[in-house]
Amino acid sequence: MTVTPVDPTGLPPGGASPGTPVGASASTSTSTRGRWPWLRVSRPGVVLSFAFLLVLVLASFWPHLFTGTDPNAADISQTLRGPGSGHLLGTDQNGRDIYARIVHGTRLSLWIGLSASALALVVGAAVGVAAAQGGRVLGAVTDWLLSVFLSIPGLLLALLVIAMLGPGTRNSIIGLSLIFTPGFARVVRGEVMRIRASVYLEAARALGWPKRQVIIRHLVPNALGPVLILATINVGGAISLGSTLSFLGLGPQPPTAEWGAMLSSSRTYFSVAWWPAIFPGIAITLAVLAITVAGQFLQARLEGRNAR
């Protein structure tokens, strides 16, 4: 949109040669435009994020590595016990161990975000490729359709899907994926059109490669990078929005251990007991944070010095 203009202001011709102005003025203070600046600045954060993601993956596959307590074992004599007191993070209104429920809730909470993003990726990529490869009419129609879906705020789009299909885990995944599909379609379409106009693709065609091979060998691998990174960052947003739906009581239903659902059931008591309302939220925040940081790191790696 705003193309950085080649500014004909009073700089001497030497300073206006390509490449120098940006680097020259930026190197004086900090920051975003050196070689691998992002890496240097936040390396500890990136390492921590990947470590935490590893923990999350372990917890979602083997929760018993982290806790031996049954997440659904209710104990009426132990309701709303504070942190410490034999339960690391306290107990909820049914006397269930909050730490165990957070650990066991990892799988579903991550699954909702991951599967929604994956579904959006697949559908969005198909739409994007169709829009890029189809004619002008198909392109215009797709563009209009994407504008329509983008005009409805994300959360409301999911709410509309749930109003249509009813609450539940599967339906909230469908609703969430619909939020992210237009973004993927736009990126894929743009990538395909950019690559199609590239010289190396022209070379491949000039060499008489069959169309299918051109697509598999060149188009897909080159379009995949930005799309996968968008997907990574989207997983964070999808987990956050997914927990929002669960919190509103529209996702997984009780007594399922899931972070948003735990927060939802804590609402009635959180004037007297803060711990059931706080700890699952910390888990969500850390998970989203780790995914965001990791995603931005991957983006910086792919885009090199142009990254933010």
Place this chain on the structure above:
Amino acid sequence: MTIALAADERRGGGRAASSARSIGLAVLRRVGYAVGVLWGAVTVTFAALHLKSGGIIDAIIGQAAVSPEVRAQIISDYALDRPWLVQYFDYLGHLLRGDLGHSYNQGMDVTTAIGDQLAPSFELMAAGVVLALVGAIVVALLTANRPRWIRGPFAFLEIVGVSVPAFWFAILLLTVFSFQLHWFPAIGSNSFRGLVLPAIALAVAPGGTLAQVLRDGLERALDEPFVTTARSRGIRETAVLVRHALRHALMPAITIAGWLAGAFLGGAIVIENVFSRQGLGTLTVGGLGRRDFPLVSGVVLVAAAFYVVINLLIDAVYPLLDPRLRPVAPTTAGPVNAAAAGITSTASPSVSATGADQKGEG
């Protein structure tokens, strides 16, 4: 420069008429596209109603109990016994008359139900927008191109702010400031003090994104030659930042304003719920609980209209802020530049005007 202006003035007469027509056409095309998008959103809600599992009548009624007469009335109202194309045009006709359907759970028109709840939601959103905008601009101005120990913590806070789910941040604020410290009322208060915590909770995530975008824009702008020019004229650094760089930094922020509007609306829906405030969010989530489809789709349509209008406004604001986007820059340079100067600084109109002219040529 003067020569170019003189030449333009000579051609001015014929140009003005054609440029007015091209502006008119551009506006017409934008508005037409906006109407097209809205029509699409209407079609989506219509399709959603008809693709819904279970009978359409049950979808319209939700969990309200109605008599057989009312059932018959619904069938004739929605033309459910007619072909679907007739139903579709019927639906369009109702919407054109501002009739979003009837909520049998609320026992009133959806239009009325939404109209009653607009004010409290807009109050919350306005407070959130102001907080997010002011906070993001201040943070961006203070941290752009600053040493790492200043910039780093803020950048980290922004990422945290973007990652925190708004509803949980709201719970956190409630726990600390209402239940532990008793500084603010906890639930459902419509006073100004009751607005503080919800507004903060709403502002955090969009504010974090805005701050990131603004700082990025500021740092890009500060690398541009016009900033060097301004500095070389002896303008103070604060003035360079606020008068010259900020205007450029605002452009990308305005580009995402439509998305931000959606984020604020979605955030308000959830946060109203946490604080048990009146508003669209409480209405919508309550409607979902009772499977009140007309109500939910009505809110969706109002939100889509809101988004479309915001984007039209953005299109209108662009050329005011960025002279490069004006249809015919040189002929209209005089009056429009004065307007642009009014936005950024009244103190140094000549500086802004020259900057704008150079951009126009570039």
